[in-house]
Amino acid sequence: MSADHAHALPAGVRPPTYHHFExxxxxxxxxxxxxxxxxxxxxxxxxxxxxxxxxxxxLYPEAFMDASSKLNWKLGAVNTLVLIVSSLTMALAIRAAQTGKYSQVIWQTVATMIFGATFLVVKYFEYMHKYHDGLMPGPTLFFTDVFGEHTPQARIFFSIYFAMTGLHAFHMVVGLGILTWVLIKARKRYFTPDRYLALENVGLYWHFVDLVWIFLFPMLYLLGAHYGLGH
Amino acid sequence: MASGTDPHGSHGGEHHILPLGVYWAVFLALVVGTILTVWSATIDLGRLNVIVALLIASVKAALVILYFMHVKYSSRMVWIFAAAGFFWVAIMILFTMADFASRSW
Incomplete structure (x- = not known):
């Protein structure tokens, strides 16, 4: 029962109220x-x-379908599920702090970090695959001619794909950094039923990053799906 | 197990604790939504594919915002803040596309 743990709180756990607040x-x-x-x-x-x-x-619906069908929708779908699980563990970490379950705050945070890292590992392999196919923006993409007459327009798709997923992945890396801070604090029992707002704000950030991916996945990976999944 | 009531009554509705079942229900809905997204993309609906995909994504996003991000249990001010960004993005995209559609490309 959470009340037992609550007695183990260090003194002065209520955060100070600054003078300009009621x-x-x-x-x-x-x-x-x-x-x-x-x-x-x-x-x-x-x-x-x-x-x-x-x-x-x-402007270029056919080229976007062609280019999209070059992405691995299975890896995209797996990563979508991985992020959803990490959002669940993040929410449960906050709930654990609200109910004073200190060890659960720690392991739910660790779980969130593991799933976040899993997402980035999958993303790394996707990027490497695209690099070897010559689809990464830069010199290789501009010599690739796999899309026939759609080639210049398909290049725009890949520029947008790398810009959006790249910025998203960067947010994940930042998130993992913030979760490392959470982990250090959680081990010191910093987050208590009376003081978990910082953790809740970290959760807002993490869920937002998940939110972006919820839109990115169908917008980028599934455009060409109805003429043959499995790229 | 703590229920939906505030065990620390002294300071308002801020510390609303959701039952575990809510988190698991939202999680399952998000998984089902992901499966639906992939499945609907395999069917050729023409222009409707985009709308179906966006509809499912919007429902998933709403679930994350309302329950995982606790907006459903937050103050009116948080509601306004949460809605503002999406409202401005909707204006940005709608006005851009209104211009796009009204040109003879």
């Missing part, structure tokens, strides 16, 4: 709003890329 609840609400304000900038950031994608996809 009370702790208002202070925590402000911290949470700050995180959401940051996420708005992130939504706009990825939103601009989704806008570019929408315009080019409508």
């Amino acid at each position: 009370d702790l609840a208002q202070q925590e609400e402000s911290e949470k709003l700050g995180m959401w304000a940051f996420l708005i900038t992130e939504v706009m950031f990825f939103g601009a890329l989704f806008t570019a994608y929408t315009v080019y996809r409508n």
Whole structure:
């Protein structure tokens, strides 16, 4: 029962309320709003890329289908599931902090990091495969002619693919860094039922990164699917 | 096991703890949504493929935002903040595409 653990809390676990706030609840609400304000900038950031994608996809629908069918949808689907599991473990880590289950905060955080790292490993193999196929933006892509008359337009698809998944993967790397900080703090029992807002804000970031992928997967991997899955 | 009630009553609805079942239900819905996404892409629906894919993705996104990100149990202010970004992106894409569609390319 969580109450037993609660007695083991170090003294002074309630975070201080700063003088410009009415009370702790208002202070925590402000911290949470700050995180959401940051996420708005992130939504706009990825939103601009989704806008570019929408315009080019409508300009060159056939080329986008051709190019999309070169991506490995199975790896994309596996990575989607991996991220969903990592979002679940992240949410459960926060719940463990809310209920004072200290060891569970630690292992749910570790699980989240393992699934996050799994995503990046899969992504690495996908990128290497695309590199060897000459589909990575840079000199190789510009000498590749596997798309016939669609070649210049297919290059745009791959530029967008690498820009969007690359930025997404960068967010994952940053997330793993933040989770390392969470792990260090969690081992010191920093997150308690009275003080878990920092962990909740980390969770907001992690879930947001999952959210981006939920849209990226069908938009990038599945365009050519109905004329033959299995690239 | 702590239920949906706040065991630390002293400071408001901020510390709302969801039952474990909610997290697992959302997780299962997200897995089912992913399977539906792949399955629907294998069927040639023409222009409708995009709409179906976006619809499923939007439902999945809403589940993550409402339950994993706890927005359903947050203040009105958080609701506004959470909606604002998507609202502006919708304007960006809709206005861009309105321009796109009204040109003779």
